[in-house]
Amino acid sequence: MSVELLAPAGSPEALDAAIGEGADAVYLGLKNFNARMRSVNFTYSQFESALRSLRRMGKKLYVTVNTVFEQREADRVYQLLKYLSTVGPDALIVQDFGILAMIQSEFPKLKIHASTQMNIASGRGANTLSRYNVSRVVLARELGLEELRSIRAETNMELEVFVHGALCVSASGLCLFSGYLGGKSANRGMCTQACRRLYRHSEESGYYFSPADLQLLERLPELVSAGINALKIEGRMKSADYVGAVVRAYRLVLDSIAEGSPNEMGGDEKIMRNIAEGGEILRGDFARSKTQFYYGLTQPQEKPAIPNWLNPDQDGGTGINLGVIQKVRKMGELKLGLVREGHHNGSLAGSLAGSVAVGDSIRLHRRDDSERVTHKIKHAEPGGKEGYWLSIPDGFRAGDSVYLIQNKAMSKRYKPVISGERKTGHREPGFDKSPHVQISLPQKNETPARSKGRGKPAFPEGLYVAVSNINDLYIVQSSRPEKVMLYLNRKTTNYLLSEGKPPLPFKPADIIPVLDPYFPQADNETLSDTVHQLIETGHRQFMVNNPGHFSFFRNFRSDVQLIAGPWLYMFNTWALSFVASLGVDAFVSPFENNRQNLERTLECVRTGDTEKRTRSPGMNIARSLFFIPVFAWPSLFRIRADLGTLYDFNSFSDNQEENFHLITSPEGSSVIPEKPFSITDKIPFLKEAGFKRFIIDLSGPPLKKNDYKDLMGAVNAGTPLPHISRFNWKDGFFSTENSLNSSHKDTEFTKSTKFN
Numbered sequence: 095m096s097v098e099l100l101a102p103a104g105s106p107e108a109l110d111a112a113i114g115e116g117a118d119a120v121y122l123g124l125k126n127f128n129a130r131m132r133s134v135n136f137t138y139s140q141f142e143s144a145l146r147s148l149r150r151m152g153k154k155l156y157v158t159v160n161t162v163f164e165q166r167e168a169d170r171v172y173q174l175l176k177y178l179s180t181v182g183p184d185a186l187i188v189q190d191f192g193i194l195a196m197i198q199s200e201f202p203k204l205k206i207h208a209s210t211q212m213n214i215a216s217g218r219g220a221n222t223l224s225r226y227n228v229s230r231v232v233l234a235r236e237l238g239l240e241e242l243r244s245i246r247a248e249t250n251m252e253l254e255v256f257v258h259g260a261l262c263v264s265a266s267g268l269c270l271f272s273g274y275l276g277g278k279s280a281n282r283g284m285c286t287q288a289c290r291r292l293y294r295h296s297e298e299s300g301y302y303f304s305p306a307d308l309q310l311l312e313r314l315p316e317l318v319s320a321g322i323n324a325l326k327i328e329g330r331m332k333s334a335d336y337v338g339a340v341v342r343a344y345r346l347v348l349d350s351i352a353e354g355s356p357n358e359m360g361g362d363e364k365i366m367r368n369i370a371e372g373g374e375i376l377r378g379d380f381a382r383s384k385t386q387f388y389y390g391l392t393q394p395q396e397k398p399a400i401p402n403w404l405n406p407d408q409d410g411g412t413g414i415n416l417g418v419i420q421k422v423r424k425m426g427e428l429k430l431g432l433v434r435e436g437h438h439n440g441s442l443a444g445s446l447a448g449s450v451a452v453g454d455s456i457r458l459h460r461r462d463d464s465e466r467v468t469h470k471i472k473h474a475e476p477g478g479k480e481g482y483w484l485s486i487p488d489g490f491r492a493g494d495s496v497y498l499i500q501n502k503a504m505s506k507r508y509k510p511v512i513s514g515e516r517k518t519g520h521r522e523p524g525f526d527k528s529p530h531v532q533i534s535l536p537q538k539n540e541t542p543a544r545s546k547g548r549g550k551p552a553f554p555e556g557l558y559v560a561v562s563n564i565n566d567l568y569i570v571q572s573s574r575p576e577k578v579m580l581y582l583n584r585k586t587t588n589y590l591l592s593e594g595k596p597p598l599p600f601k602p603a604d605i606i607p608v609l610d611p612y613f614p615q616a617d618n619e620t621l622s623d624t625v626h627q628l629i630e631t632g633h634r635q636f637m638v639n640n641p642g643h644f645s646f647f648r649n650f651r652s653d654v655q656l657i658a659g660p661w662l663y664m665f666n667t668w669a670l671s672f673v674a675s676l677g678v679d680a681f682v683s684p685f686e687n688n689r690q691n692l693e694r695t696l697e698c699v700r701t702g703d704t705e706k707r708t709r710s711p712g713m714n715i716a717r718s719l720f721f722i723p724v725f726a727w728p729s730l731f732r733i734r735a736d737l738g739t740l741y742d743f744n745s746f747s748d749n750q751e752e753n754f755h756l757i758t759s760p761e762g763s764s765v766i767p768e769k770p771f772s773i774t775d776k777i778p779f780l781k782e783a784g785f786k787r788f789i790i791d792l793s794g795p796p797l798k799k800n801d802y803k804d805l806m807g808a809v810n811a812g813t814p815l816p817h818i819s820r821f822n823w824k825d826g827f828f829s830t831e832n833s834l835n836s837s838h839k840d841t842e843f844t845k846s847t848k849f850n
Contacts (some may be wrong), residue, residue: 097318097325099348100156100254101341104330106140106512111338116345118218119154121187123283123330123553124174138522140179143512154184158330160209161283162190164827165666165694170523175201175525187232188212189267189281192668195675198227205229210256212258212641213267213279213661215614217248219642222676224251232256232326234266234614235308236734237386239316241615246321255317257310258376258410258701259328261387261469263289263303263670265612265729268661271730273686273754274767274821281663281686283655292409292463293754295746300406302741303765305636305729307340309384311372313366314347325480332412333455333500338508339379343372354543380499388734401735413457413497416450420481422491428473429488433496434481450474450484455501458486462494465751468499505676552635552655553577553680555786557809558721560608562793564589564598569797571599573806579606579637582622582624582760591627602632611639611731612762620644624843637682638662644676655679659724667698682721682789685728685771688826693783696720717784724780725772725805727794728821730754737765755795766794772818774809 101112105121112120122144123135136144141157148155157178163171171193178186179201186204188194189211197204207230208214215234230252233245237255242813262269262280271288273279278286296844306501308328310317317325325348327340350368376384385403393800419431450456454471472485484496492702559570561602563585567578578600580586589595590607598605607628613621625636625646638644639659658678664670665687673681683692696716738758745768747753751766778790790805808815 096352097348098154098254098323099327099341099344100324101337102259102327102330102332103144103337104135104332105334106144106510107334107508108332108337109144109509109511111506112341113148113151113153113511114506115338115341116349117153117341119156119184120148120322121156121158121330123158123584128292130761138177138320140512142521145183147513150321150580156185156187157183158186158187158205159193160187160189160211162281162663162665162669163192164691165698166691168192168666168668168698172196179204180521184232190663190665190669191672192664192666192670194223194226194228195668195672202227207232207252207254209267210234211267213265213611213613214641215266215612216618216640216642217615218618218645219613219640220245220249220251220253222641222644224249226672228256230323234612235261236265236388236612237614237697238390238616239313239320241388242317242322243320243614253321253322254324254326255322256308256323256328257314257317258344259332260382261305261308261385263305263404263456264732265734268611268732269730270685270716270728272767273827274728274730274819277822277825279686279822279827282827290409291748293746293748295743300345301409302406302746304404304406304408306385306403306405306408307382307389308387309376310386310389311343311347311376312369313386313389314344314369315351318348318351333380334508335500335506336379336381338506340717343375346372346375348826378414382412383408384779385405391724396485400739403739404737404740406741409463409495410458413499414449415690416456416496416498417481419458419486419490419492419494419496422486423483425473428485430473430483431486431490431492431494431496432477432481432483449501450482450498451502454498455500455502456484457497457499458490459495459497460490461495461646462749464605465489476833511770515719552673553657553721553787556788558606558787558789560789560791560793561585561797563797566792566797567599567605569799569802570792572802575790576787577604577606577635579608579789579791582610590633591624591631602628603634605633606637606657607633608633608637608659609643611638611659612734613640613642614734625835641676647677651677657682660684665693665695672696680721680787683723685726686822686827689824689825692722718786720785721787721789722780722785723771723789723791724774724777725770726789727755727770728764729764729766731763733763733765736760736763757794767819769819770794770815771816771821771823772815772821773823774805775812776823777809777816778812 098118100119100121101117103112103120104110109120109122124138124141125135145155155242175196184205185207187207187209189209194206197206206228208228210232214220214223214231214236215237220231232254237258240256266634269280273281273285275286275288278284290301292299293302325344327344329337346368347365348367378409383405387403417434421432423430450471452471452474455465456471457468459466467487469487475483477483538730552835554576556576558577558579559575560581561567561570562583570578634653635655635657637657637659639661647656654676657680658664660674661683662673663684664673664681665684670681736758737756741756744756745753746756755766755768757764758764
């Protein structure tokens with residue numbers, strides 16, 4: 095089987111390096127709607143020229159359209175897809191279900207690859223998408239080799255996996271940290287890399303959530319034999335030198351695998367020699383220390399006792415560690431820093447005199463991690479035994495770290511992929527208004543679901559409370575919510591399914607199990623059995639948060655109602671339409687959503703021939719299908735590993751004095767903010783606007799009776815809670831157009847205009 099080597103092209107120079115070193119395909123972003131908005135990206139003329147050249151070479155080009163979009167952006171998304179359908183790249187890499195639905199409905203000739211941001215980690219998830227013309231799935235990174243083999247055995251979909259580059263500490267597509275800090279959401283391509291920051295607990299500090307970089311060069315023979323179709327290199331924000339070196343190393347090993355065979359004399363030896371040679375090539379790739387992440391697990395459900403891909407003593411930057419600034423002096427208009435040699439991956443970086451020169455690029459990190467700046471060296475001279483004098487930018491001083499990120503002397507020139515063709519004649523998206531951006535929800539979702547035989551709605555109007563601990567059910571019963579939502583974990587599942595247990599304060603029909611958004615292949619059989627047993631014991635309503643969850647209910651749809659949870663990221667009518675087509679009866683607004691977008695989305699839902707953007711019966715029906723989270727400690731990181739085996743703290747803070755909690759268990763870990771998200775005082779206005787169902791999510795820290803009493807007192811009185819965050823509710827996603835406030839440090843709420 096021919097395995098595709100897929101390389102990043104964050105710039106025309108990186109594109110040249112990728113193709114020059116033998117990549118089979120590249121992926122790149124345009125100026126909008128891609129998950130690396132901070133990279134150079136490509137103009138439309140560059141993109142079209144690259145596509146023409148690559149087609150002549152027999153190479154493939156994929157375009158990343160892998161962010162979520164808001165309702166106000168539907169016109170622009172439509173026009174972008176219309177443009178891409180005329181140009182015809184080999185595939186689009188997509189995260190938003192709305193983009194998937196728009197392609198399927200309006201541009202069916204476009205080929206779709208599901209982004210790793212879509213969080214597909216199971217055969218069930220892949221097969222769900224296969225029914226919607228998705229031809230390839232970029233699998234979540236938090237998977238072991240045995241899990242990949244198991245997924246391959248369950249699906250005919252093309253499977254793509256990352257083999258090299260930066261990792262996220264949070265499960266793929268499930269990070270809200272950057273969005274919480276200031277609206278710069280990872281789901282919008284604006285991640286500020288909260289995992290790479292310096293954090294503090296007690297008197298200690300460290301880079302507690304900054305993972306090492308992935309390197310699976312040694313695993314290529316196993317990945318090829320496992321039936322993986324494409325091997326992906328991360329790095330659209332990396333230099334051309336980096337891209338070229340990594341592609342060269344992986345091409346070397348893949349070619350030896352294709353040429354040789356374990357059954358042929360010397361086949362294995364050649365592969366091993368090339369793996370060793372490739373490793374030497376990668377030794378100077380200006381990256382972090384390396385890890386195989388979860389790929390080394392020998393059994394699908396095995397987890398390492400201690401996550402070896404986290405090292406709190408290693409900061410989050412890339413590059414070769416040149417050392418620490420010892421002294422600072424002026425030389426004319428230049429500021430110089432005396433840098434003493436440091437270490438890189440446990441060994442000396444080498445003589446600075448032979449490692450750096452004028453024209454090289456370095457990155458400087460403040461000691462307190464408050465700033466990181468890239469700088470091109472303008473002056474370099476020996477400083478004797480104490481180190482080496484390098485030019486540095488203003489604002490840096492003794493104690494700050496210096497990293498070499500690109501060496502001018504080693505830069506390799508490649509034949510340009512983008513020719514010198516004139517830039518006339520290329521096409522661009524036309525961002526005119528289009529009637530095609532509105533879509534009706536399926537007919538079965540235009541009326542509220544009804545409980546069979548009871549003559550009243552399946553989801554009564556009112557307040558719902560979500561908890562993650564059985565004991566919390568006894569606390570929240572005092573307020574008698576309409577129903578409770580119980581997060582499924584090992585403890586809650588075992589209790590619900592155990593025989594002879596003390597009676598719970600809620601009947602099974604009034605407990606809505608919530609399925610975790612991270613659904614790895616290793617949990618497939620267990621979760622399938624759990625869902626079936628819960629249905630048999632009287633549970634009739636579930637909240638689903640992953641595309642793979644829907645297949646559990648295929649044989650029970652006449653008896654079970656499903657709520658689409660907030661982790662399905664429904665920010666527009668097209669996404670709502672897609673999720674509705676999977677068979678849901680109600681929706682939960684995403685945690686990152688804001689009131690303006692929620693209003694716009696539901697104003698654009700049409701029923702019958704209603705096209706008005708003012709309130710209508712059709713919109714009221716749509717609102718009746720919505721649950722609005724009004725209180726939560728949103729999970730900012732969702733981590734598959736148990737960090738309790740590595741860290742002995744449960745609270746920490748950043749350099750802006752924001753406080754967070756680390757919650758650990760053998761099933762995984764999460765990070766939540768100290769200040770909860772709360773708009774409980776907005777419930778009266780939401781009711782006036784037509785919303786009838788609200789969620790108070792208490793699945794964060796341990797619940798205390800007095801705290802719950804105070805919370806419900808404020809809810810009933812309609813008064814704001816102190817020391818809370820509004821998250822994105824008021825300001826929405828970060829936008830340079832309206833200079834949104836990125837601090838999100840509200841400790842009290844000043845009464846705003848009425849929600850309408």
